[in-house]
Amino acid sequence: MPATAVAATGLPAAGTPRLDVARVRSEFPILATRVHGRPLVYLDNAATTQKPQAVIESLDRYYRAENANIHRGVHYLSQLATEAYEAAREKVARFLNAASSREVVFVRGATEGINLVAQTFARSVVRPGDEILITGMEHHSNIVPWQLLAEQTGAVLRVAPLTDAGELDFDGFERLLGERTRLVSVVHLSNALGTINPVRRITAAAHARGIPVLVDGAQSAPHLGVDVQALGCDFFVFSAHKLFGPTGIGVLYGREALLERMPPWQGGGDMISSVSFERSTWAGLPAKFEAGTPHIAGAIGLGTAIDWLSAIGLDAVAAHEDELLGYATAAVGRIPGVTLIGTAREKASILSFSLGGVHPHDIGQVLDLEGIAIRAGHHCAQPVMQRFGVAATARASFAVYNTAAEVDALVAGLGTVRRVFAQ
C-alpha cells in the first residue's frame, strides 16, 4: 500500500502555488518526441532531466557569440566569456544561499565534487583507523570515493543503518558518530528510494562533535529548495544535468574556512598564483580548485537553468511534484503484485517498485514500447538493493513537466506488463 500521506484525488491543497504545466512543457522541444509511434512519457528524471529552450539557446549563444578562454585575455570576447562564467557562479551562490561565490567551485558533477573532497579535505586530515560515516542509502558515487580513500590512508568506512521503510535509523546513525569520525557524507534525497534525509538533524548531531558534513544534493537540488546555511552543511554537491542544465558541469559548495585550508586537487593552469620550477603557489578561492580550462558553456548553461527554475519557483515545483508523487504512489500501489521499495514519510519525486516476479528490465522494455521511459536496474545503489532483498527495481522519477495523464499512461503500461507476463 502507498505510504505517503498524500490524497489520491489529484487535487492540490488550498493555497498551493499552481503551475502551468502545459506552458512548462512547451518550453522543452524534446517532449514532442514520439517513441514507437506513441507520445514520449519521460519518467527517468532522476537519471537526467530534459533541457528547456532557454538552456539550449544559452549554449548556442555562447558558442556563436561569446566563446573565448576565461581569466586571461584582455580582448573583448575573453572579457565577455569571463563575465558570463563568473555571473553563473554568482547565480549558483544565490541559488544555494552560499555566503559568498568564493564558496562555489565548478566541477564536472556531483561525483567529481565528492571525489575532490575525499582527495583534498579528507585525505589531508584522515589517519589510519579514522572513520568516514555514510548511510545505507548512498549512490555508488558516495561510497566508492571513500573506499579509495580508505585504501590510500587506512581509514575505515562506516555505514549507518536504514529502517524497513527506507529511512535513516537516526539512533543507529548517532551511535556511529564517534571519536574517530572525521567526516559525515550523506545523500539529501535518495535516488533509489526517494527518501529525504533529515539533514539539519544530521549536521546538528555531527557538529556537536566537531565533525563536518558533506551533503550529496544530486537529486535534491532540482526538487527541494536548498539553503546550505540553513542546512548547516560544510560541503554540498550537485550536477547541472539533473537540474535542466548541461551534462559535464556541476558544483561543489564548501564553507570558505574549510576550502581555504584544503590543499589543491588537480594542478595546472588557472589554479596557481605563480609557478617556478622550484615552487608554485596557489590561487585564491575558488580558482585553487579549478585547474585547466573549465566547461565554460556548461557553467553558463547551468546559470540559465537556475534562472529558468527560479522563475517558476521551487515552491511551485515542489508542490506540483508532491501532488504527482502522491497520485502515482496511490495509483501504482493499487496495482496487484506491486511492492513499493522506499516508503519513507518524507519523500520526493521518486517511485521505486517491483511487480510480482517480473524482472524490472522486462517492465522497462514493455513500457518503452508504449513510449514510456523509466529506469530499470540497481540505480547505482547496489547496497540499497541488497538491503531490500531485490536485484533491481523499476523506478519512475518525476520532474516539473510531468502530468497526471502521464502517470495514468504508466499505470496503463503496467497493466500491459501484467497481461504479457501473467503468471
Next chain:
Amino acid sequence: MTQLSALYQDVILEHNRAPRNFRRMDDADRHAEGRNPLCGDQITVWLKLDGEVISDVSFDGSGCAISKASASLMTAAVKGKTRAEVEALFGRFREVVTGQTAEETRGDGLGKLAVFSGIAAFPVRVKCATLSWHALKAALYSGAEQVSTE
C-alpha cells in the same frame, strides 16, 4: 506482429514462466557463472560431459525473461551435442540475435531457438539472450570451473 509480441514470443514467455533444466547440479563435471554487471543478472550453467558430448546440462540464477528463457531453451538444445556442434550453434544463434543474417532465413537451422530472432530489433537485449551461452562456453572450455563430483 507487434514489436511487443515479436520480442516476447509465446515460447519465450512460457519458458520464462516454467524454465526447463532449472536446477543446481551438485554432481556436475563443470560449471561457470555468467554475469551482466549492467543489470545484475546472474546465471550459472552446470554440465556433465561424456567425452566430447554434453550428457546433461542445467542452469540456475536470476535474470530477465529473455535471459531466463534463452538459458532454458539453450539447455534443451545442447543436450546430447558435441562441443563442436555447440560452438557452431552458438555462432549461428549469435548471428541471428545480432541481426547479421537475412531476415527471410534468420531462424533456419535453429529449431526453437529461432524465437529469439526478434531480439535483432532490440540491440540492448542481445546480452540478455547470450548470457547463458557465454557461461556455457566458459564451462566447456575452461578447466578452472571444474567442480568436484565427490
